Amino acid sequence: MKGRPTRELPPKDLPALPVELIQEVKDFLRLDHGEDDAAIARFASSAAHLCENFTGQMLIVRSLCDRIPARADWQKLKRRPVQAITSVEAIAPDGNARALPANDYAIDIDGDGVGWVKLRAASNFQRIAVTYNAGLAVDWMTVPTTLRQGVVRLAGYLYSHRDGLDAAPPPSAVTALWRPHRRMRLA
Template structure:
């Protein structure tokens, strides 16, 4: 994930870095930290359009991988060569449940084995509107990664990072 420009600017301010010599490194570290936060919490942080391939298990409901989902915009079948063909609206059902999980299922028989779903998911519209504990955890992790980028004896990120993110963590049962 590419880090938002404001996240890089916030990381520079947090680390008290002047100038732009480290911008590329900080953008990479911020992208990594945001990705780790998303994996830890099970939530997409910044809202954006996504497309994911899911199994076409008619008539079983299939959960979309990113959450919280705000819009499910399109559903298409994928042939073995990867060519997408839009499905008519009556050929599938969609749902977004109260916890923000997006669900898709086929309602008409299909020979396709995969579906390509276009949707929008994310907690916040942009970096500044993201919850402060999530932003602060990302910035602390960026600072840790920056300070320990060449350290062979790194003991791992500070416990404060997990403490800041833990209240937002979503666990799923398989």
């Protein structure tokens, strides 16, 4: 039985920004028109991606797939916080994947939201594909307040300095708001 082709998926883009978040940025900027809503949405999306990179955590839960070596020792998944590990597949040399029986591997999610996977025995394939869900909140409105406020402030800064004429550094309040959520990654 032939499996399906698989590939490593990059993190999916953030879900569309809700009108309420765009309105928060407009309120922060004291804007009362809708002419720049599309630009504000792009700046807010950029600010959210910067927040994810700074904190080392995904803001909104979304599905991911990591391709990792097929080994019998514990391996860490790339993104966090992991909410659920949904499947583990063996990847054949031709790129086709087949689901592994649950007794062929072990999975764990530790207290810091790091996902782990290992094979229970040696295998005859080189790589596995692990599909999982990772993120802090189910939607924008449930993202922790300090992270959202940092996104709003940074989006406001990006909007205000979009021409680059008076480019001052981003406000330090942004990192102050995000720092308590930062998870460092050691190589």
